[in-house]
Amino acid sequence: MKSYHFRILKSKIISVFLTLFAILSTVPFLLVLYFIIKNGISVINWEFLTSLPKPVGEPGGGILNAIVGTTILIIIALILAVPFGIFTGVFLAEKGDSKIAFLSRLVVEILQGVPSIVVGIIVYLWIVKPMGHFSALSGGVALGIMMLPVVIKSTEEILKLIPREIKEASLALGVPYYKTILKVVIPAGFSGILTGILAGTARIAGETAPLLFTAFGNPFLNFNILKPISAMPLLIFNYAVSPYEEWWAKAWGASCILVVFVLTLNIITRLISKR
Amino acid sequence: MASRFTRKLALNKDKIFNLVLSFFAVLLIFLGVGFFLSLFNASYLAFKKFGIGFFAGKNWDPVQEEFGALPFIYGTILTSFIALGISFPFSIAISIVLGEYFQKGFFAEILRYLTELIAGVPSVVLGFWGLFFLVPLVREIEIALNVPPYGVGILTASIILAFMILPYSASIGKDAMRLVPNELKEAAYALGATRWEVIKKVMIPYARSGIIAGIILSLGRALGETMAVTMVIGNYHGIPESIFSPGNTIASVIANEFTEATGEVYLSSLMYLGLALFIITTVVNLIGRFILKKLQH
């Protein structure tokens, strides 16, 4: 048997080693953040945020089309996923042991793991192909589907945490079931549901793959949801793989805005759910 | 006392409400089934033409309308498993550090945020960064090793994937480590074990299935990840000869070629790829979640 001192020393060395390894794994994130801010911050100015792209060669121009596009896509996704997600979440929390619930949960788990590109294909088949052209609507639907499992899961989890007594107290006051759910149970779980919605928004705001065959992109400002629309991640992708240095700069600027937006949502979600 | 009318009305509203709830749940099930059926339907043409042999075909030639998925399957599996290999030691280290050494406190919070937040960075941004930081770096290495200096390729894609999946396996691993009962650890300490011995002989064996679930779930992520991979893998349709050579994954082929696909067979073949990806990731995910669920009970 090795001496006790040796074993203690070994244990200590390993702990230092592991801690260093863990710290090392934060390096990529910090590098990405550093790179994006370094390259992006100088690009961002008022014009960048409020004007449309200009052809290569012309100075100036911005990414307004993408900002508006992402906003519209997120709104469409929210409109679809929030009610759908909350109602399904309520169903799972309330009638959790039915057969329908079992199957729904299975679908939620499948949706949670489905690659975003597959969602893109599906929405292409369901909406783009029948319509004959790309559209903001199809992009919003794709993002909505991506968001759905997050909203459902967080709603279900938070509602399960709400004591049964709260619900019964309301029913015992002669309040109908639907009002009990809408006015007592859902408000009691409001912060949790909100967290889920924010987390879902964070998940979809940077999604690109499902937009490739749905929203497609659009160099002009568009408010018509039946027409193709641009989005921040689409713009970053298109500019990043282009051969023009000035487009790369614009992509850095857009990346910077998108990353700050998504990370802020992420941090807010974590802070809310910690309380 | 309310009139008979309002008595009935309230009851009806409850029924309607329950119907609405069930409607959404059933709609969700239809959504899931619809996913599968639509993909299956769209890929039927390619399936009829190439059958299961599709996945063994080495050539992907849109001009000749000859489609074989083997290079992409190979690329997908290669990148995913290399990524798992790269991230594994880090993920274990984070699991142990956050699951045992630093469970609370400022350092633990910061470390947790910094390791988990990379999952929040949009994959297109990571790909962009990879293109301008990682690709030149890998190119230097390739020059030093005297292999063709593409920069882009399997290795670059794997490194990016490793960054992306690390938070998943690390956070599930950490949770699994924290689930180890204190009595068990104390019993081992009481026998004179050192901290490392407790971790190695008690905690890791106890948390093993959780760690494995984390790895499986992150594999599911890696298999389906699209944008970052598409941007740095090099889009080569052949079977990659080494980890330095460019390649393609199922997801990256679809992303690259879908909007340009002309011809029904071409499109259907891409759908067929999508169906395969869907089934593989779903199976991998469900296995991972099944293990996790068993762990929680």
Next chain:
Amino acid sequence: MTDIVLRTENLTASYDEHIVVKNVNLSIPRNSITAIMGPSGCGKTTLIRCFNRMHELSPKAKVEGKVILIEKNHQIEEIDVYSIDPMLVRRKIGMVFQKPNPFPTMSIYENVIAGYILNGIKLKKSEADEIVEETLKKVSLWDEVKDRLHKKGTFLSGGQQQRLCIARALAMKPDIILLDEPTSALDPVATLKIEELLEQLKDTVTIVIVTHNVGQAGRISDYVAFMYLGELIEYGPTDVVFTRPRHEKTEEFLSGKIG
């Protein structure tokens, strides 16, 4: 026992084929405190949950027999509880639960009039103020909370929360309130306060309380029912049941041999 407010006729209740209340016939006198006692799992909670139709909310729950509520306004009216909308029943028969459960999103003020708010019954500000003050005074909570009516009810102590929940039930002006082991989550001092409160309240409302605590049943009730394995074994004035129980099982329960 002439002035009856609630009567059950061959009441039988079950969960998933498992009968928990067997053929109970019970008449509850108006403006009194009736305690239902018995060892845990004897069906006492289920019994009172049948009174205001809460039992049927549980999955696979079934109720047979009748529960008759006797209202005395201008004339005497017998209402079969299972023939009208359960929402109406629950407004006439209030309920207070084991764990204090004020609505977490509502203030103390809103909690008192929660029944009105949630049912969509509009109250004038002055009306609402009056109900809140009057009800909180009834449960002797007014002096303790009058300066923080608009704070959340969940900040109160356990005993105060439970009194708030009693106020919430009372504000609907029910004929009966059912209390399901209302003090089991409270400390002895808070328990005593609730018991004193119930004693005061029986002038305005009929009280039915489920308790596993023999002492509590003895201290506060006018009538006591003893249940065992789902059956109503003995029922009568507390003085009589506590000193000269007719049934051997009651004797054993009272002397702590079962339960």
Next chain:
Amino acid sequence: MLAEKLNKLKEKIVEQGNLVESMIEKSIRGLLTRDKALLIDVLQVDEPRANEMEIEIDEMCVNLIARFHPEAKDLRTIIMILKMNNDLERIGDMAVNISESALFLIERPQVKPLIDLPKMAEETIQMLKDSIDSFIKGDSNLAKNVCERDDIVDAYRDQILRELITYMISDPTTIERAIHIERISRNLERIADLATNIGEDVVYIVEGKVIKHGRYKETEQGGV
């Protein structure tokens, strides 16, 4: 709650005390004023009421113990009330004895002028009054005082007996009447004894000390 119910019980026992007190007083007054109606009233109205009340108080005590599980002073109070109830009922019986003898006596000529007997009765009634008073007020000093006055009543009884013996020896026809007078004085003496009992019970309720059977001295020093 318990305190309230205990008060009701106390009121009841005081009422019973007052009733039996009035029974003694009425029977003696009936004897002295030769008022037959008063004596019959004691026998036919008061006695049944006292009996009824005794049962009622017994039940109240048992109920309180069964339902409230009283402790310490509350428990002592209830147990003592239970005993007082017994004592008072017996005092009632003795008042009945007195009334019966009085009924016999008032139909016949006087043996002798009744001088000591009224005084004795007065003292006895006062003792009973004081013992009940001490109970109401929780006054252990008054209660102890009652216990000490027992000797006075005993002395009256001896005195009366001696006198009656003289009369009986000198005129045997008075024997029957004399025995009835003696019976009255003996009953008064026993009433005084029971009043003493009550006094002792009050000391026990108030102070938790037993002063019966010569323990008075010991407990003064702190031991029981």
